[in-house]
Amino acid sequence: MSATGPSAPLAQQLRALETVPDSYIVVSPELVILAASNAYLADTLKQRDKLVGRYLFDAFPGNPDAPYANAVRNWRNSL
Structure with a gap:
């Protein structure tokens, strides 16, 4: 993967x-989301442009409630 x-x-x-x-979803070794299937987006109610390129735990932070x-x-332990 290049810098771009x-x-x-x-x-x-x-x-x-x-x-x-x-x-x-496909995640890089650095835990950056590289891709998400349409089914994943439907299951998580997320948009591709809001996930791809983001650090996994920034895209899915803990629930303060x-x-x-x-x-x-x-999730971190499972990885």
Whole structure:
């Protein structure tokens, strides 16, 4: 991946992922969201332009109304 984004073949593969029927995101080793399937966007009620290119935990921060849920900590531990 270059400083300006994924290489052309990788970008094509990531775009192809958008149409798979299941719910997926692709995250870089640095935890930056590279792609999201249409099903994932529907499941999470998110928009692609609000996710792709963002740090995973900035895109999905913890819920301040549920501080004991530990969602971010649990997700981070699972990675």
